[in-house]
Amino acid sequence: MAAAVAIESRWVSVPASLLVQVGAELQAASKRRSCWLVLALGLVNLFAGLVFATDWLPTFAALDIIYANFACALWVVALYLGAQTPLARYGQGIAAKMFGLAFVVGAMLAAAGTVAVAVQLCRGTAPLDLPLYAAGLYANLGLSTLHLAALAVAMQAIVGRKWLAMGATAIVWIGTNLGFEHPLLRFGAPINPASGMDGFGPFVASGIALGIHWTGCCVVLTDMGRRMAGHRSARAGGPPPRPLAPNVFAVVWTAAVAWVVSGGWILHTTNTEASAETARSASWDSETANGPQPVYSRLDIAIQISPLERILVSRGRAIAVNRQNVPIPELHFGIPRVLEVVALVTTGELSGIDQTTGCHRYRLNRPLEPKETLKIEFDLKWTPNGFADPREPPRLLENGTFVSTADVVPGLGCTTEPHPFAWAPPVAYRARISSSLDQVAVTAGTLVRAWKENGWSFFEYEAQVPISPFTTIHAGHYATRKEAREGSLPEVFYHPKHRDNVDGMIDAGRAAVARPPKSGNSPGLVRVVEVPDYRPFRSLGLLGVRAETRRGRACPGPTNNGRNFWRGRGQAPPLRACERPAYDTAGTVLPYSERGYPLNTPPPTGSTPPRA
Secondary structure (H helix, E strand, O other): OHHHHHHHHHHHHHHHHHHHHHHHHHHHHHOOHHHHHHHHHHHHHHHHHHHHOOOOOOHHHHHHHHHHHHHHHHHHHHHHHHOOOOOOOHHHHHHHHHHHHHHHHHHHHHHHHHHHHHHHHHHOOOOOOHHHHHHHHHHHHHHHHHHHHHHHHHHHHHHOOHHHHHHHHHHHHHHHHHHOOOHHHOOOOOOOOOEOOOEOHHHHHHHHHHHHHHHHHHHHHHHHHHHHHHHHHHHOOOOOOOOOOHHHHHHHHHHHHHHHHHHHHHHHHHHHHHHHHHHHHHHHHHHOOOOOOOEEEEEEEEEEEEOOOOEEEEEEEEEEEOOOOOOEEEEEEEOOOOEEEEEEEOOEEEEEEEOOOOEEEEEEEEEEOOOOEEEEEEEEEEOOOOOOOOOOOOOOOOOOEEEEHHHHOOEEOOOOOOOHHHHOOOEEEEEEEEEEOOOEEEOOOEEEEEEEEOOEEEEEEEOOOOEOOOOEEEEEOOEEEEOOEOOEOOEEEEOOOOHHHHHHHHHHHHHHHHOOOOOOOOOOOOEEEEEOOOOOOOOOOOOOOOOOOOOOOOOOOOOOOOOOOOOOOOOOOOOOOOOOOHHHHHOOEEEEEOOOEEOOOOOOOOOOOOOO
16 A cells, blocks of 8 residues: 555656656756747747748748748757757756747747737738748657757767757758758758648648657657766766666657657658669650650540549540651650559550669551541549649649649650650540539639539639640649730639739739730630649848748749759759740640749649759
8 A cells, every 4th residue: 555655646746747857947948048049039030031022921821920930049059959958957857948949949930920920910911820830840840859959968968068069960960951951861850841722631641640750750860869878977976867667668668669660751751762863863864865746636634533542543535647748657655653554555565664764665556657637545544642743843632733734644655854745736625524412613624614523613614615635634623814905815713812913913814814825815714713833941031131022022932943953951842933934835725833823834743853
């Protein structure tokens, strides 16, 4: 009975003493004037960025500015406080310091969020999204900062010197994030970009996996520091380190297992994609010599988009014509690497598939003579692998899917730069797109009919005149608006919470009507469709100078040319913008960034070479 009472009193006393130590750590942190000074400078810098760096301030843009203008102050405070010697020894002192740091980080983020919300409310022109604020501040920037703080605490416990621990932590943190591209070599959870239309959508799975991985790593590192600090104390004549309590022991080993398992999954997912991409780049030159190939004269496609599962199925028929002066004995189909080929049928036999390049070769039963046509049928499936590719903007989304026909139709010829669709002659175009009941699908052509059936919304489009085969396909929660002026009818599809973008979208549509495409055909009804624009955390901002590109600029930059990417903790490069008039390649559909400017038709998924 006495033993039971002793055990119970021990369990009661441990949380009580831990709370006392956490309070002592917070009291010590509150007395450091340097931390208050850094916080004040960070808030001033953030306020300047919010006021001067953008004309329109939705929540996702405010988060970008917080990352750029306030994150540095947050990291400095976390590093400085984490490298301080704990007030109590052994594991309980380290745990108290970590809880105290978590409270400090949370309070600083609350201050930054309050400033951002206040500026947003004073302007009153953009919607306030508090759940997105919470996710962006605490699950995104906050978790990343806690990993930095845990690294500083572990380093201090391991080396036993404040300034040495601070320097070692800074070297590991800065060096890994600037010197490496692989997420397993960059310490800490990533700061993922956000969208006003889709939130953190495609980055949730990768963010959770990396968060689990680096949290487990931090728990193991702090336990290692506890052991080394205890042994160092024992050598100096102090008491030996105490063994871990059973519940703490279970937590440490669970964290270690989670660290290893999540790291294995991330390594498998990313390396599979990277090895295929490297092999693709190495062998692509041999595929560019296709010989003569036909071109499409008609595309009749059926696209099924499952937004919640982020799955796209593309089925269709195409007519190809030989416009060369010589017979064509073999067809080469270039298919983006993200697509699974369920079926690909033509009047010939499959002679080979290059798994690294996605090139399917078919030897025809007889050569295709000049001006002769043949029919091609295809069935393709696009399923993301669950880990967002940091080298390409995500386009298959829960809200705001933004793909091109080059993503979902086999290209005739195994070249990607430029893609065959970019220079192909106009084609007769017909598309039937299905998505969930609450979404609207948009592509080029005239809307023939729209209906709902078996839990799906269907939209059938047909171009009245031949158009470029390189056009876009969209699906999302859209509100619509038509504007009639001097015979032109720009039709705008916008996110219901982004009404402030409508005027700019209408102006972009009028400009598209005023300047016809290079083909000489009138674009007719121009549809301007708002799309998510995930912009990564690329640089730090000073008083609004580099926090955010001003809304409405003609060419916000730098543009992404598919090769040069900003290094940093972001997960995706910006969409292509302002390289050439979008309506020259998109036909009657003009993609428009949620940030307030027209976009170019995106390159085919899988066409981007790997980074150096």
